[in-house]
Amino acid sequence: MELIYFTVGPSKLHEKFEEFIAKGNKENIGSLSHRSPRFSELFENLSNNLKILFNVPEEYSVFYSGSATEFMERIVQNCSEKNTLHFVDGSFSRKFSEISGKQGRINTEIVAEDDGSFFLDNLPSTYEPELICLTHNETTNGVTLSPLFIESIQKRFPDKLIALDIVSSAPTSNVDFSKIDCIFFSVQKGFGLPAGLGVIFVSPRALKKAEEIEKNGKQYTGSYHSFMDLAKYASKKQTPETPNVFGMYLLNEVCLDFLNRTIEKLRSETKIKADLIYKALDGNKKLKPLVTNKELRSETVIVAKPINGSQEVIEYFKKGGFLVASGYAEQKEMQIRIANFPSHSIEQVQKLCMLIDNY
Amino acid sequence: MELIYFTVGPSKLHEKFEEFIAKGNKENIGSLSHRSPRFSELFENLSNNLKILFNVPEEYSVFYSGSATEFMERIVQNCSEKNTLHFVDGSFSRKFSEISGKQGRINTEIVAEDDGSFFLDNLPSTYEPELICLTHNETTNGVTLSPLFIESIQKRFPDKLIALDIVSSAPTSNVDFSKIDCIFFSVQKGFGLPAGLGVIFVSPRALKKAEEIEKNGKQYTGSYHSFMDLAKYASKKQTPETPNVFGMYLLNEVCLDFLNRTIEKLRSETKIKADLIYKALDGNKKLKPLVTNKELRSETVIVAKPINGSQEVIEYFKKGGFLVASGYAEQKEMQIRIANFPSHSIEQVQKLCMLIDNY
Numbered sequence: 001m002e003l004i005y006f007t008v009g010p011s012k013l014h015e016k017f018e019e020f021i022a023k024g025n026k027e028n029i030g031s032l033s034h035r036s037p038r039f040s041e042l043f044e045n046l047s048n049n050l051k052i053l054f055n056v057p058e059e060y061s062v063f064y065s066g067s068a069t070e071f072m073e074r075i076v077q078n079c080s081e082k083n084t085l086h087f088v089d090g091s092f093s094r095k096f097s098e099i100s101g102k103q104g105r106i107n108t109e110i111v112a113e114d115d116g117s118f119f120l121d122n123l124p125s126t127y128e129p130e131l132i133c134l135t136h137n138e139t140t141n142g143v144t145l146s147p148l149f150i151e152s153i154q155k156r157f158p159d160k161l162i163a164l165d166i167v168s169s170a171p172t173s174n175v176d177f178s179k180i181d182c183i184f185f186s187v188q189k190g191f192g193l194p195a196g197l198g199v200i201f202v203s204p205r206a207l208k209k210a211e212e213i214e215k216n217g218k219q220y221t222g223s224y225h226s227f228m229d230l231a232k233y234a235s236k237k238q239t240p241e242t243p244n245v246f247g248m249y250l251l252n253e254v255c256l257d258f259l260n261r262t263i264e265k266l267r268s269e270t271k272i273k274a275d276l277i278y279k280a281l282d283g284n285k286k287l288k289p290l291v292t293n294k295e296l297r298s299e300t301v302i303v304a305k306p307i308n309g310s311q312e313v314i315e316y317f318k319k320g321g322f323l324v325a326s327g328y329a330e331q332k333e334m335q336i337r338i339a340n341f342p343s344h345s346i347e348q349v350q351k352l353c354m355l356i357d358n359y
Numbered sequence: 360m361e362l363i364y365f366t367v368g369p370s371k372l373h374e375k376f377e378e379f380i381a382k383g384n385k386e387n388i389g390s391l392s393h394r395s396p397r398f399s400e401l402f403e404n405l406s407n408n409l410k411i412l413f414n415v416p417e418e419y420s421v422f423y424s425g426s427a428t429e430f431m432e433r434i435v436q437n438c439s440e441k442n443t444l445h446f447v448d449g450s451f452s453r454k455f456s457e458i459s460g461k462q463g464r465i466n467t468e469i470v471a472e473d474d475g476s477f478f479l480d481n482l483p484s485t486y487e488p489e490l491i492c493l494t495h496n497e498t499t500n501g502v503t504l505s506p507l508f509i510e511s512i513q514k515r516f517p518d519k520l521i522a523l524d525i526v527s528s529a530p531t532s533n534v535d536f537s538k539i540d541c542i543f544f545s546v547q548k549g550f551g552l553p554a555g556l557g558v559i560f561v562s563p564r565a566l567k568k569a570e571e572i573e574k575n576g577k578q579y580t581g582s583y584h585s586f587m588d589l590a591k592y593a594s595k596k597q598t599p600e601t602p603n604v605f606g607m608y609l610l611n612e613v614c615l616d617f618l619n620r621t622i623e624k625l626r627s628e629t630k631i632k633a634d635l636i637y638k639a640l641d642g643n644k645k646l647k648p649l650v651t652n653k654e655l656r657s658e659t660v661i662v663a664k665p666i667n668g669s670q671e672v673i674e675y676f677k678k679g680g681f682l683v684a685s686g687y688a689e690q691k692e693m694q695i696r697i698a699n700f701p702s703h704s705i706e707q708v709q710k711l712c713m714l715i716d717n718y
Binding site for chain 1: 366370371376377390391428454461462553554599600
């Protein structure tokens with residue numbers, strides 16, 4: 001039996017993936033030079049379509065890399081010289097902080113309380129981070145940041161740069177990106193594509209900071225992938241290195257499909273599907289949602305604690321035709337993670353919920 | 360008419376590319392988790408197959424990235440603290456040097472003479488570079504380093520680390536890799552695959568140097584993509600970030616095909632095809648090989664100077680069914696570049712040579 005991938009990324013591919021590949025092959029995308037006019041056309045279309053899809057301001061830059069992880073490194077290099085502030089509520093927000101620390105920044109961490117909230121009271125009133133790093137959606141434990149929390153951070157630090165990791169909440173993440181300086185994600189989750197491509201939106205003020213750091217010359221900014229080099233090539237609708245051209249082509253195809261379906265529809269469907277899954281879990285005695293505070297529940301990565309451990313329930317889902325992910329790292333045996341991306345249809349989610357009900 | 364891509368990378372895809380994609384889709388490679396046993400199996404098979412194909416010693420590590428350019432950065436970060444030596448004979452060897460300079464290393468450049476040779480006489484006898492950076496094959500101008508030159512560098516600096524960029528000469532580059540510490544390439548040239556994946560072989564002594572630098576703690580080594588982090592994950596047959604899994608799968612398929620055809624056969628065919636192209640160019644009055652010294656002529660990237668500029672001859676080849684590359688950067692209008700990779704059949708090269716003869 002063909003399994004339906006409800007893993008948290010890489011995950012189920014977009015239903016038209018093979019069609020898009022065939023179309024790309026017909027256009028020789030795999031052989032396309034990254035210095036050709038056709039590539040620049042793709043670069044421009046993709047960047048514009050992404051900005052429309054995410055409702056990111058026109059004046060933002062769009063850069064590409066091999067992974068979202070790389071952008072954690074490049075953001076720190078280009079948006080900070082001394083110190084960064086991190087809100088840590090899982091392994092990916094911690095990784096962002098570590099990447100900053102390894103580059104010699106003072107990486108202050110505010111670690112989430114048991115209920116998922118953050119207390120800023122211990123921060124001295126004189127504390128001035130250059131860059132604040134947020135993880136919108138923790139793929140490790142299914143905790144999401146509420147819009148109110150993000151707003152409170154913006155109000156507390158109005159003139160500081162803010163970076164937001166939306167790796168596992170893109171593209172349905174409902175955030176006002178016009179107030180965020182660096183927004184980044186990869187394509188193997190919500191976009192239903194194979195991994196190997198990262199995308200970042202960069203605000204004009206983040207770019208200005210990168211320029212200043214570059215001018216100061218005291219700080220390494222990433223050479224071929226410094227924001228300044230990325231911007232120089234982006235102005236020619238190119239990338240500094242030979243990028244994942246086919247990945248960019250596929251992302252543009254998915255983008256067009258999503259624009260056609262409309263982001264509002266994708267969001268409302270995501271919410272409907274998430275509600276179905278949480279309802280099933282809330283009603284189950286052997287498989288409970290990990291996140292009890294409903295405000296903090298991720299719609300796209302849903303984590304549950306099976307009382308008999310993860311192995312049994314993963315096997316049970318497999319027999320029903322679904323592949324879900326185990327818990328992250330040390331939680332491998334204790335938790336499961338269920339993805340809810342645009343590739344997952346309501347019908348499939350309903351079947352999955354029936355399996356939950358019968359477990 | 361369907362054009363045959365003789366561009367220097369991205370280039371003509373492997374003839375079984377679509378078959379490999381279909382096979383990968385059947386195995387759900389696009390959805391495969393990079394933390395699954397199946398991925399580790401792929402990681403191990405690919406790494407072993409690459410080492411066999413390149414005749415790289417068993418004890419070398421194999422790491423993956425989104426591009427070969429990234430490895431220029433990671434090599435400098437992990438194999439040097441103070442100074443690097445660069446032999447510059449084109450834009451890619453210069454880029455390697457610049458990436459080193461941007462990281463605060465003293466990047467000494469020996470620039471090639473007009474005839475392509477390098478003079479080391481001006482180097483003080485006390486000069487001790489930590490790392491020597493060589494570009495085996497300059498994609499920009501079709502100059503290759505002779506085996507004798509590489510040996511002479513090894514003899515002059517027996518205890519120094521040597522990095523070799525084989526981006527456009529892999530996999531047919533005939534070099535004794537057991538005496539090179541970092542060997543790196545990408546897949547959009549000789550492997551006939553879409554871009555978006557870089558590979559590096561790292562010697563035990565290069566890894567030791569990276570470990571020392573990491574221990575010293577004074578030097579940034581690349582955080583998630585430091586050699587130490589890459590090695591830590593490689594020991595689990597994994598990568599630190601979600602990599603280009605499908606690209607790795609395709610590379611393994613191409614690798615198996617190349618092993619089946621044997622590297623000796625690929626090399627002898629490459630030489631036969633290069634000889635045909637150079638012979639045609641040598642005999643032509645309107646299209647001359649750029650590199651006159653036959654010892655320095657690349658077999659895989661063949662650069663020619665058309666007396667009427669590049670536009671006319673590129674159009675001429677197009678009408679004959681072939682797409683060749685323009686000159687690199689400022690040479691765009693003045694030169695053309697013809698690739699000769701394993702994907703290019705002898706029959707296709709013969710047809711191309713007939714076109715050259717009739718130009």
